[in-house]
Amino acid sequence: MSLAAAETAEIALDTLGEDQAPKGEVWRRLRRNPAFIVGTVLIAVFVLVAIFAPLLAPYSPTDRQWFDEIRPGFVPGPRSGNLLGVDQQGQDELSRIIYGARYSLLIGIVSTALGASVGILIGTLAGAFGGWVDGLLMRLMDVMLAIPGLLFAIGLAALLGRSLKSVMIAIAVVNIPLFARLLRSSMLAQRESDYVLASTSVGVRRWRIVVQHILPNSLSPVIVQGTLALATAIIDAAGLAFLGLGSADPSIPEWGRMLADTQRSLASAPQLAFFPGLAIVFSVLGFYLVGDALREALDPKLRR
Amino acid sequence: MTLLPRDPVNLLSVRDLEVVFTRRGRRPVRAVDGVSFDVRAGQTLGLVGESGCGKSVTSLAILGLLPKRGVQVSGSVVLEGRELLGLPQDELRDMRGRDIAMIFQDPLSSLNPVLTIGRQITEVLERHFGTSPRDARTEAARLLDMVGIPGAARRLDDYPHQFSGGMRQRVMIASALACKPKLLIADEPTTALDVTIQAQILELLKALVVDSQAALIMITHDLGVVAGLCEKVHVMYAGRIVESADRRELFGSPRHPYTAGLLASVPRLDQERGTPLRPIAGSPRDTIPWVDGCAFSPRCPNRIDLCLGAPPALAPIAAEVAPSSHELRCVNPVPAPVAAVVTSRRRPPVRLASGTRATRATKPVKQAARKRAKP
Numbered sequence: 001m002s003l004a005a006a007e008t009a010e011i012a013l014d015t016l017g018e019d020q021a022p023k024g025e026v027w028r029r030l031r032r033n034p035a036f037i038v039g040t041v042l043i044a045v046f047v048l049v050a051i052f053a054p055l056l057a058p059y060s061p062t063d064r065q066w067f068d069e070i071r072p073g074f075v076p077g078p079r080s081g082n083l084l085g086v087d088q089q090g091q092d093e094l095s096r097i098i099y100g101a102r103y104s105l106l107i108g109i110v111s112t113a114l115g116a117s118v119g120i121l122i123g124t125l126a127g128a129f130g131g132w133v134d135g136l137l138m139r140l141m142d143v144m145l146a147i148p149g150l151l152f153a154i155g156l157a158a159l160l161g162r163s164l165k166s167v168m169i170a171i172a173v174v175n176i177p178l179f180a181r182l183l184r185s186s187m188l189a190q191r192e193s194d195y196v197l198a199s200t201s202v203g204v205r206r207w208r209i210v211v212q213h214i215l216p217n218s219l220s221p222v223i224v225q226g227t228l229a230l231a232t233a234i235i236d237a238a239g240l241a242f243l244g245l246g247s248a249d250p251s252i253p254e255w256g257r258m259l260a261d262t263q264r265s266l267a268s269a270p271q272l273a274f275f276p277g278l279a280i281v282f283s284v285l286g287f288y289l290v291g292d293a294l295r296e297a298l299d300p301k302l303r304r
Numbered sequence: 305m306t307l308l309p310r311d312p313v314n315l316l317s318v319r320d321l322e323v324v325f326t327r328r329g330r331r332p333v334r335a336v337d338g339v340s341f342d343v344r345a346g347q348t349l350g351l352v353g354e355s356g357c358g359k360s361v362t363s364l365a366i367l368g369l370l371p372k373r374g375v376q377v378s379g380s381v382v383l384e385g386r387e388l389l390g391l392p393q394d395e396l397r398d399m400r401g402r403d404i405a406m407i408f409q410d411p412l413s414s415l416n417p418v419l420t421i422g423r424q425i426t427e428v429l430e431r432h433f434g435t436s437p438r439d440a441r442t443e444a445a446r447l448l449d450m451v452g453i454p455g456a457a458r459r460l461d462d463y464p465h466q467f468s469g470g471m472r473q474r475v476m477i478a479s480a481l482a483c484k485p486k487l488l489i490a491d492e493p494t495t496a497l498d499v500t501i502q503a504q505i506l507e508l509l510k511a512l513v514v515d516s517q518a519a520l521i522m523i524t525h526d527l528g529v530v531a532g533l534c535e536k537v538h539v540m541y542a543g544r545i546v547e548s549a550d551r552r553e554l555f556g557s558p559r560h561p562y563t564a565g566l567l568a569s570v571p572r573l574d575q576e577r578g579t580p581l582r583p584i585a586g587s588p589r590d591t592i593p594w595v596d597g598c599a600f601s602p603r604c605p606n607r608i609d610l611c612l613g614a615p616p617a618l619a620p621i622a623a624e625v626a627p628s629s630h631e632l633r634c635v636n637p638v639p640a641p642v643a644a645v646v647t648s649r650r651r652p653p654v655r656l657a658s659g660t661r662a663t664r665a666t667k668p669v670k671q672a673a674r675k676r677a678k679p
Contacts, residue, residue, distance in 0.1 A: 194413040201367055201408075202401030202428045202479060212427075216418045 029297035036297075039289025046283045050101040057095035058083075061253040066090040075269040084275050087258070088265055093272060096253035097279050103254050104283060107168055107237040108230045114172035116226055119179025126180065127187030127218070128210040138184065141177035149174045149232075150239055157240050162248040167240050171233045182225050186218035193217075220298040227291035231284045238280050255280050314342040315519050316366070316487055321379035323358070323365050323543075335361045337543035337594055338379070343487065348513060348520040350534030350551075352527065352566070354588045358543040359523045363489045365389075367404060368396045383487070402432045405480035409492040411472035415464040421448075421475045422460030428482045447478040451508060470501035474508065481512060488513065489521045494529060506532055527570055531555060536629075539563045542591045542599035545618060549630040559621060559630070559637040561606045598634070610635045 030036045049056060059065075067090025069076050077085045084093040122141070126134040144152070153170040160166030190196065191214060199209055238256030240246055246257050255276045262272040323336040336358040343349050351359045364370050366381050368388060381388040383403060388396070408414040416424060425447060426440035435443065441460065448456035451474040464472055473493060480488060490509065494502040510533055513520045522534055530537050531551065538548040539562065547560035558564040565584035586603035597612040598604070604611065618633040 194408055194410055195416045197369065198406075198408055198414040198476070199416070199424075199427070200400070201369060201406040202431075202482075203397045203399070204401075204427060204431055205397065208427075208431075212419065213416050217416065 026297045030293055033293045033296065035289045036293035039286045039291075039293060042282055042286025043290060046101055046286060047105065049098055050105040053098050053102055057092075057098040059092040059095045061091060061096045061099040062251045063092065063095070064090040066092070073265075073268045075265055075272065077269065077271055085269070085271050087272055088261065088269075093275060096258060097255070097275055100253040100255045100258065100276065100279065101283070103164070103252065104234050104237060104280075107164065107171070108233040108287075111168040111171035111233045111237075112175060112226060112229045114168065115175025115229065116179050116222070118172070119176045120183055120222065122176065122180040123183030123187065124210070124215060127184040127191070127214070128207075130188075134184070138181070141180050144173075144177040145181075150236060153236055153240060154243065154245060157245040162245060164247045164252075167237055167246055170240065171236050174236070175229050175233070178229065179222060179225060183218060183222050186221050187214050190214045190217045221295075224291055224295040224298060227287050227294060231287035231291065234280065234284050234287070313344055315345045315347075315384060316343040317380070317382045318342070318362075318366065319380040319382070321362060321365060321381065322377070323361050323370065324376040324378075326374050326376060332376075334543055334593075336365065339540070339543070339545055341538055341545065341548070343519045343521060345486065345519055346513075346517045347536065348510075348522060348534045350530040350537040351521060351523045351540060352525065352530055352537060353540035354525060356588050357540045359525075359540055360491050362540075363406065363491055363521065363523055366489065367400055367406060368393075369400075398432070401428050401480075401485065402483045403485055404487045404489065405483070405485040407473075407476050407480050407488065407490040407493045410496045411469055411476050412496065414476055415472055417464055420461050420463055421467070425475070425479045425482055428479055432483045443482070444478075447482055448475065450512070451475070451478045451481075452504075453478075468501075469497050470504060473497060473501075473505050477505075477508065477512070481516065481518075484516060485518060487519045487521065489523065491523045492525070493522075494526070495524075502529075509533070527555075527566060539566070542588070542594065544594060544599070544633065545631075546600065546633045547631065548618075553630050557640045559632050559640060560600075560634050561604045561636075561638055562600050564638045565603075565605075606634075606636045606638065608636045 066076060066082070066086045069086070070088065070090055075086060075088055076082065079085070082092050082094065084097065087093050087096065122137050126137040147155075153174050156170035156173055157166050160169060187210075196209060196213055199213055204213075237246070237254075238259065241254045241256030242260040244260065246252075246254050250257075258276040259273055259280075262269065262276075266273060319340045321336055321339045322334070325333040325335055327333075339358070339362055341349070351362065353359050361370070365377050366388065368391065370377060377389060379389065383399070388399070391399070415421065422441060422444050425444040426435075426437065429435040429440040429443055430437065445457040445460055448459065453459055453471060453474055459467075464475070467475065477493075493509065494505050497505060506529060509520065509522075512518075520533075522529060524530060534551055536548070537551055537554045538545045539554070539560065540546065541562050547554070547558070547563045554563065555567065558567055562584070568582045569584055571581055584603055585605075590602040591599040592602060592612075593599070594615045597614070598616050601607050601611040616633045616635050618631050621630045621632050621637075
């Protein structure tokens with residue numbers, strides 16, 4: 001083959017390669033995965049409901065206009081005026097669930113973002129410095145991981161007092177070691193890679209290599225963990241509220257708290273436990289499905 | 305920084321370079337064992353040997369890229385009168401890329417997948433020369449154009465995966481040459497590429513080295529590459545140089561049984577079909593420590609009792625015709641061929657190379673597969 005012919009062949013190869021771009025590849029895998037589609041729809045519904053709650057909810061979540069109809073052992077069930085019935089305080093159940101989406105989403109996003117940022121910072125420090133810094137930080141993370149997550153959150157929330165803020169902080173703290181460890185191990189793997197050696201060999205400075213080369217290549221497992229952590233945060237928030245560690249204000253329509261409140265009237269009005277439960281399940285399921293699909297698309301080990 | 309009397313001839317002088325890997329509870333491994341060589345400005349030099357003979361470790365030691373823990377480096381590496389071993393890290397970093405640059409074996413994994421190639425080249429320029437981003441971009445486009453990437457300016461914002469293997473190696477070469485280093489170390493730059501691309505990359509390297517007057521150390525196990533490119537060749541075995549000579553001399557009359565074995569093991573297109581290959585017996589693991597004698601002796605066809613006595617020294621061969629720089633570490637060398645007859649019947653070395661490559665055409669695929677399979 002002449003040199004010119006080989007050149008042309010090489011250029012042809014180049015353009016061919018563009019179709020199999022990793023980014024495009026990930027996107028293609030996602031689009032083909034029904035779990036991702038279902039998950040995205042669930043998340044979209046959840047987020048839209050949270051944003052447009054005032055427009056969607058037929059009544060105010062704190063409007064107690066049906067309180068008079070409540071008798072011991074009787075709470076009005078689903079009917080034309082109240083699609084999901086009325087709760088023990090005489091408030092419209094559907095409106096409360098719709099507004100509840102706001103709190104779940106808020107707690108999920110804030111606590112995950114907080115936990116992820118601190119975790120990423122610690123993971124980066126450990127992964128970049130190695131040595132005793134790494135040892136110290138990771139032993140600290142080990143100690144945090146040694147305490148079961150929800151138990152740790154309960155302890156923290158109890159310590160910080162009953163408020164939404166303390167729930168968010170508690171859940172964030174539980175998430176920190178997960179992110180830190182994940183990022184560190186991913187960075188350690190990247191540190192040994194050829195392109196890091198190559199950029200070292202042209203004299204690039206250490207921090208630059210960490211921030212510009214290693215970190216961006218180590219983030220994909222962290223993104224996956226982020227989606228899954230969001231799901232867990234919603235469950236944990238509901239769990240904390242159920243245990244009475246949520247906000248002290250009873251008028252806040254929080255799904256976990258709504259579940260807890262129905263305990264007394266479970267026999268007469270089981271729908272009051274069923275609907276908030278369903279809301280939790282679907283929102284969490286959405287994040288799990290998307291998280292799993294992302295992991296499958298990003299993780300080379302699962303690629304077929 | 306220690307300033308030694310500047311060597312007027314040699315750009316780089318490596319003296320008694322020794323790299324020992326120590327691991328707790330195990331015997332230390334002497335990967336490079338007293339290697340000495342010189343590189344003149346603009347010279348191309350080949351370091352040849354099987355896998356594991358210490359070629360790559362030598363190059364990493366020159367650049368100070370070996371990990372500090374568990375590695376002992378001793379000897380001396382002098383670049384333009386400046387001792388590089390023991391230089392503080394930040395001075396080494398200033399030196400890397402500007403004075404010495406390196407091209408690695410696998411262009412597929414040596415470029416950062418998440419950065420555009422333009423960024424990866426401008427990074428070096430901004431780092432060493434403080435070039436402004438705009439100028440660096442222009443320069444990067446010029447470099448890409450120089451290494452033969454069509455539409456260079458348009459491709460600056462493309463990512464590595466949008467380039468083929470050969471193109472990526474060109475990008476690597478462009479970024480290595482960005483700061484016009486005086487010495488370029490190429491560690492098996494064509495091993496991961498397919499045959500036609502190999503030839504192109506070698507041509508390119510040759511042309512660029514001539515143009516930029518940089519010296520080149522070519523590390524390879526492929527004798528064909530050496531034959532086509534290098535003026536001076538050092539053959540390494542088990543961490544030591546066993547034979548060094550000018551290219552013609554080495555290919556014409558290899559004297560060390562190892563060199564002779566390497567040359568004989570290269571399959572040739574002019575052989576009868578079905579002629580059995582002639583590998584060197586045994587594997588590189590069948591060595592004895594140099595202190596006990598010649599490390600190659602367990603595999604050597606010319607072995608005599610004397611081989612297992614004291615370690616043979618690297619000594620110049622008494623030249624019969626003209627003074628030569630042919631050095632040899634062997635007590636019972638292969639007899640020198642009757643020069644006139646044998647060299648004329650030998651096929652020109654470059655041709656010999658094409659034979660080598662043709663038989664190795666499947667190798668890049670295997671390598672790539674291994675890379676990908678690694679999680």
